[in-house]
Amino acid sequence: MTTAHDTARAADDRVRGPLTRLAPEAKLVGLVAFLVVVAVTPPSRPGALAGQAAVVIGVAFAAFVTARDVARRLAIDLPLAVLAATMAVAGSGPRLHLAGVSLSRDGLRIGMALLAKATIGIVAVSAVAASTTAPETVRGLRRLRLPAWACDLVALTARQLQVLGAELARLRLAASVRAGARGRRGEWAAVARALGVLFVRGVERADRLHVALAARGGPPPTATTTAPTPANTASWLPALLPAAAALALRLLV
């Protein structure tokens, strides 16, 4: 069974970098501010986008993000690369010829900008995720005045994610031992069975969880009461630095 130990270990495993010490709410605001600036940087400013990419790469180095961390998330970039290619080939406006292929200039520019923004986002999220544990994130959300019930919900979801993930691994193991599924139809039926069983077990677990919480006299004091001292300028200044740099690039380059 997955136990609370897994969570504790996960919290200890991360590399201690400068980003680990920053308050989670400052990191979250810094992340969102940075990505909003990147999102509103027009594709007609490739220099600014390149500078913002350099900023995020610097932050990723400071956070000791591993290449594996980024690579795992970069899979999301693949469909966007296809989209960018489609825009370049099928876009409207003046054409330009590159290595014998006729491309739309606007399509190429906007497609590349889109891909660059998505990649910057992936690296930025990786940096924050690598340096922030789930409980810290929840605490940050709570300090940002997200309603307490929503914070509890996010916290419990993160916990249940591990539990259900382990349950799914067991279901898969059992299915592979039975090795009953043959052919595409069989595989669909096997996936549907796993999903159905997982749902039933999950909801039954939720009911037990509720009984256990009620027996202890209500939900545990989570995000709302255990939040330590709020972030001071020592956290806010460095956390907002990338966003400020991105804004300067957006305005000046």
Next chain:
Amino acid sequence: MHIPDGWIDLPTSVAAAGVAAAAVTVSARRARARLEDKATTTPAVVAAYLLVAELLVVPVGVGTGAHLVGAGLAAVLVGPELAIVCVAVVVVIQALVLADGGITAIGLNVVNNGVVPALVAWTIFRAATTARIRAPYAAALGAGLATLAAGAAAALEFTVGGTHVLPARAVATALGASHLVVAVIEGVLTGLVVRVVRRLRPDMVRT
């Protein structure tokens, strides 16, 4: 697939975020009234379930696979209010932790993947079961049409706030065609899952 940052312009994204926030707030209030003190445990498990369900891939064609999106299934099994709240949690976790979907597009993705499909799936499911269609088939129909509605919402957002480098009609066609395929997969999977759940725990399928 989720909308990334920079694909839809900021005014449209902000408007969608407003719609999403309002829908989630109303849904959460209604869900809490219905669940009473189970208001955190059940949605947390359902949200985690939706995230984990994406790991199970069914084979579709040569080398490609598909996974359950789940808003329709959640709407059928736990009701549309709870489904909307759960999908919102899922979208926020995906954007903030997995970098799947843009941060500025969180509102758009909550509308497309949660609000629209949950309401459509639930409405169709209710109508179909009242017309004495059996629950798995009703759920399949609801989830399939919900996926098409989600595609239509994405196409609408693109027309309002997209980058106009590709002709809008071409984008609408591409979105429609891809969502048609996904709708069939989503419908079949949802129907199969509802059949399994009904066999194990008939009381869990609300008809």
